[in-house]
Amino acid sequence: MKTLIINGSPRKKGDTTALISKLTEQLNGDYKIVDAYYSDISACVDCRYCWNNDGCSINDEMTEIYDYIVDCDNVIIASPIYFSQPTGKLLDVCSRFQTYFAAKHFRNQKLSVAPKKGAIILVGGGDGNPQKAHETLSGILKQINVTDIFSLTGSFNTNIIPAKEDAKAQQDIDKLIEFLSI
Numbered sequence: 001m002k003t004l005i006i007n008g009s010p011r012k013k014g015d016t017t018a019l020i021s022k023l024t025e026q027l028n029g030d031y032k033i034v035d036a037y038y039s040d041i042s043a044c045v046d047c048r049y050c051w052n053n054d055g056c057s058i059n060d061e062m063t064e065i066y067d068y069i070v071d072c073d074n075v076i077i078a079s080p081i082y083f084s085q086p087t088g089k090l091l092d093v094c095s096r097f098q099t100y101f102a103a104k105h106f107r108n109q110k111l112s113v114a115p116k117k118g119a120i121i122l123v124g125g126g127d128g129n130p131q132k133a134h135e136t137l138s139g140i141l142k143q144i145n146v147t148d149i150f151s152l153t154g155s156f157n158t159n160i161i162p163a164k165e166d167a168k169a170q171q172d173i174d175k176l177i178e179f180l181s182i
């Protein structure tokens, strides 16, 4: 089993990372973590190369991610909520999935990536509204052929209870591992 995990948090020992660590401690198989804040991945600049060509005109670490996505089984996106949305850097990385949209809509090609399971892990300080971020990321996962998305997982009161001490969030990660392993 191969799992791609995209981490949208700048905090190396923060809440998102705590839940990702819980996940990877028990996850079977190979996994690759992309740190949106610390990897060399630029945002899509809508150059439109992919309207007529496979891949992307930007040559950076995203090339490895494209290769991994071809046959990985799962994609997990994990992010803090900033102003009710995923972080900007996470969206920068995800903007590079535009090449898959272009394959379908401009190049009239079938998606060349295997269907996948996926999940969205969100953490928030406590405004109680992860829905907008969840909706945004669900749409993004569908672009990369994630056909089975696990129910929203995360920790939503981190100003008071850090994710690593949130029993419900920890249990939900256990359930997510089960979902990915079936």
Ligand SMILES: Cc1cc2nc3c(=O)[nH]c(=O)nc-3n(C[C@H](O)[C@H](O)[C@H](O)COP(=O)(O)O)c2cc1C
Pocket (backbone or CB within 6 Å): 009, 010, 011, 013, 014, 015, 016, 017, 079, 080, 081, 082, 083, 084, 085, 123, 124, 125, 126, 127, 128, 129, 156, 158, 159
């Ligand atoms: C710029 C900014 C905007 C934020 N907006 C929200 C928000 O809209 N809703 C919320 O619940 N928490 C919000 N937060 C709080 C973070 O989501 C929260 O602290 C989270 O646990 C940080 O995760 P991390 O430690 O993985 O980076 C915001 C934090 C920052 C820095």
